[in-house]
Amino acid sequence: xxxxxxxxxxxxxxxxxxxxxxxxxxxxxxxxxxxxxxxxxxxxxxxxxxxxxxxxxxxxxxxxxxxxxxxxxxxxxxxxxxxxxxxxxxxxxxxxxxxxxxxxxxxxxxxxxxxxxxxxxxxxxxxxxxxxxxxxxxxxxxxxxxxxxxxxxxxxxxxxxxxxxxxxxxxxxxxxxxxxxxxxxxxxxxxxxxxxxxxxxxxxxxxxxxxxxxxxxxxxxxxxxxxxxxxxxxxxxxxxxxxxxxxxxxxxxxxxxxxxxxxxxxxxxxxxxxxxxxxxxxxxxxxxxxxxxxxxxxxx
Amino acid sequence: xxxxxxxxxxxxxxxxxxxxxxxxxxxxxxxxxxxxxxxxxxxxxxxxxxxxxxxxxxxxxxxxxxxxxxxxxxxxxxxxxxxxxxxxxxxxxxxxxxxxxxxxxxxxxxxxxxxxxxxxxxxxxxxx
Numbered sequence: 549x550x551x552x553x554x555x556x557x558x559x560x561x562x563x564x565x566x567x568x569x570x571x572x573x574x575x576x577x578x579x580x581x582x583x584x585x586x587x588x589x590x591x592x593x594x595x596x597x598x599x600x601x602x603x604x605x606x607x608x609x610x611x612x613x614x615x616x617x618x619x620x621x622x623x624x625x626x627x628x629x630x631x632x633x634x635x636x637x638x639x640x641x642x643x644x645x646x647x648x649x650x651x652x653x654x655x656x657x658x659x660x661x662x663x664x665x666x667x668x669x670x671x672x673x674x675x676x677x678x679x680x681x682x683x684x685x686x687x688x689x690x691x692x693x694x695x696x697x698x699x700x701x702x703x704x705x706x707x708x709x710x711x712x713x714x715x716x717x718x719x720x721x722x723x724x725x726x727x728x729x730x731x732x733x734x735x736x737x738x739x740x741x742x743x744x745x746x747x748x749x750x751x752x753x754x755x756x757x758x759x760x761x762x763x764x765x766x767x768x769x770x771x772x773x774x775x776x777x778x779x780x781x782x783x784x785x786x787x788x789x790x791x792x793x794x795x796x797x798x799x800x801x802x803x804x805x806x807x808x809x810x811x812x813x814x815x816x817x818x819x820x821x822x823x824x825x826x827x828x829x830x831x832x833x834x835x836x837x838x839x840x841x842x843x844x845x846x847x848x
Numbered sequence: 849x850x851x852x853x854x855x856x857x858x859x860x861x862x863x864x865x866x867x868x869x870x871x872x873x874x875x876x877x878x879x880x881x882x883x884x885x886x887x888x889x890x891x892x893x894x895x896x897x898x899x900x901x902x903x904x905x906x907x908x909x910x911x912x913x914x915x916x917x918x919x920x921x922x923x924x925x926x927x928x929x930x931x932x933x934x935x936x937x938x939x940x941x942x943x944x945x946x947x948x949x950x951x952x953x954x955x956x957x958x959x960x961x962x963x964x965x966x967x968x969x970x971x972x973x974x975x976x
Contacts, residue, residue, distance in 0.1 A: 579894060717892060724885055724895055742858060742893045762900060765857040812940075816947045823856070 549612060550575050551697060551729045552597060557606035559592050559753075566592040567603070568753035574729060578745035579719070581761075582733040585834050589753035590733045591629070594701050597731070598627040610697065621697075626651065628690035629701035630683060634674035640685060641670040644692070651693040653726075659692035662718065666711065679706030687715055691722055698730045712736070716743050737827035741765075747826070751834045761826070768829050769804040769811070773797060773819035781806075781814060788824075788832040789840070801832055858893055862901030867929045870910070870921055877926070881911055881919040908932075 552574040559567040566589045574580060584590050595601045596608055599615030599622065608615060615621040634643055644663065648654040663670075666684050677685060683706050690698055704712045720743045723730060734740060741747070747764055749756040759767070768788060771778055775796045782802055789801040801824045806814075815821055824832075831840075856864075866882070869875050882890070887898035902919060905911045910925040922928075949959045 578896065720888065720892060720894070724888060742891075742897070745894045745896045760896070761894070762857050762859055762897060812943070816943065818947075818951065 550609070551611065553607075553609045554593075554597075555607045557593075557596065557603050557608055559589075559596060559601065560604045565753050567596065569606070570750070570753065570755050571606075572748060572755055572758050574731075577727040577729055579723060579730045579732060579743055581737065581740065581744040581747045582731055582750070583735075583737055583747055583830050584733075584750040588750050588834070590750065591701055592753075593750070594627065594699050594731065594733060597697075598625060598699055600627070623650075623652070624695055625697040625699065626690055626693045626695040627699045627701070628686050628703055630679070630686065630705050632686050632689075636673065636675055638674075639670060640668055640672050640674060643674060644689070647689055647693065651695060653694035655692050655694055658722070659688055662688045662691065666714075680708060680711065683707050684711055684715075691718060694722075694726055694728065696728050698728060700730070700732045700734075702733055702735070704734060704736060712739060716740055719743065737830055738825060741826045747830075749830055749833060756833060764826055764829070765823065766804055768801050768824040768832075769806065770799065770801050770822040770824045771814070771819050772799045772822070773817075777814070777817055777819055781819070788829070789835075791842075801829065858891075859897050859900040859904070862887060862891065862893070862898060863904040866901065866905055867910070867933075870925050871929050871933075873926075875921055877921050877923045879921055880917070881905075881921055883918055 550573050552572075554573070555571050557567055557570045558565065568589070570589075570593065582590050582594065592601065596603050597610060597615060599610070599618055602616050610618070610621045611624060613620055615625070635646075638646070641660075641663070644656070644659050648656050648659070663685075666681075666688070668681065668685060668688075674682065674685065683703060687700070687703050690700055690703065704715065707715065716739065719730070719732075732740065732744070737747075741761055744761050746758065746760045748758045757764075771781060772793070775798050778798050778800060782800065785805050786803040787800055788803070789799075791799045793799055811821055875881060881902065884895050884899040884902055887893070887901065888895040891898070902911065905925075906913065906919060908928070910922055910928060911919040912922050913919055946959070949955075954962075
């Protein structure tokens with residue numbers, strides 16, 4: 549059974565199309581990265597999946613049901629972001645205990661283990677936590693709930709590097725023991741792409757691509773060298789990014805449609821061939837200008 | 849351990865690391881190979897990626913499956929990996945070496961001399 553099926557989903561706010569004719573299917577357990585620029589429509593999409601918002605047009609099915617007003621979806625899904633409303637007058641540990649009553653798979657041992665590991669104070673109020681500590685606490689709730697569909701909307705806001713690394717590892721370990729569907733939106737793709745199984749890249753509210761991470765890492769290739777040699781190589785392929793280096797050299801990121809032999813030949817002609825890190829690739833793919841920010845300065 | 853900047857995808861790097869484990873005798877013939885979950889835990893990668901790495905070796909018959917028990921190293925694996933690497937890596941490196949030498953106007957004689965010196969140096973270091 550498919551976990552999520554979106555069909556030509558559109559959500560408009562006034563004249564803005566936050567989600568634009570988006571279709572995708574999440575078929576099985578895995579950790580999916582939802583990637584897009586600021587304002588690309590990530591949060592809106594996640595809120596529609598969670599059943600917090602109704603789409604303007606199109607259809608969505610979560611666990612084969614419309615998530616809006618669905619008890620089944622609410623009971624089997626948890627949505628974690630930094631605006632989570634927590635009771636003002638409850639201590640953190642009390643919140644964890646109450647949260648356990650809402651979720652059938654709640655693992656209190658895991659929750660308390662993480663709570664102590666991250667040095668959270670039991671007699672503390674949620675509203676008094678620092679940004680990083682609040683994100684950490686919310687993340688603990690998200691992991692311990694063990695919902696078949698777990699959604700993290702920018703879970704690492706404010707966390708320091710050490711906590712983020714611990715979080716990624718905790719997520720992976722818990723996922724291995726209890727495979728489920730986890731969707732993670734984040735801007736820190738380079739930190740987490742190893743633990744992802746697939747990436748859903750959205751641009752201006754529309755799906756740009758949805759691929760297993762392995763395929764995405766081979767999607768593009770970086771070429772650096774003399775302009776004329778590069779021009780020969782790029783006659784048929786799509787160029788995602790172009791940057792001039794020195795007098796007559798170029799660095800470009802292109803769609804990798806070359807055979808091993810072609811790349812080998814190019815290397816012998818003096819081209820430097822490199823992989824394009826997935827986070828850079830996603831920036832190039834979602835950019836509106838081929839030259840990036842340099843375009844603004846070069847115009848003057 | 850893993851090089852995220854490399855042109856090689858993570859699952860290929862995993863496959864190569866597994867080959868090294870067989871090559872240097874850490875895992876012998878008919879011994880059990882790491883499971884996808886062990887690899888996932890070791891390298892902090894998604895289990896699907898780890899499985900893809902294992903499958904590369906399985907597809908080349910370097911590993912064989914025992915139903916319900918996991919993957920095991922084939923008896924000919926070590927030799928097969930050795931000859932594959934000679935055919936691919938060494939020849940590849942040689943090609944790049946010759947190309948760089950060409951760009952720097954190093955002739956064949958000089959190049960062979962450089963290789964001999966490197967070989968001697970390594971042998972000396974090993975014997976120490």
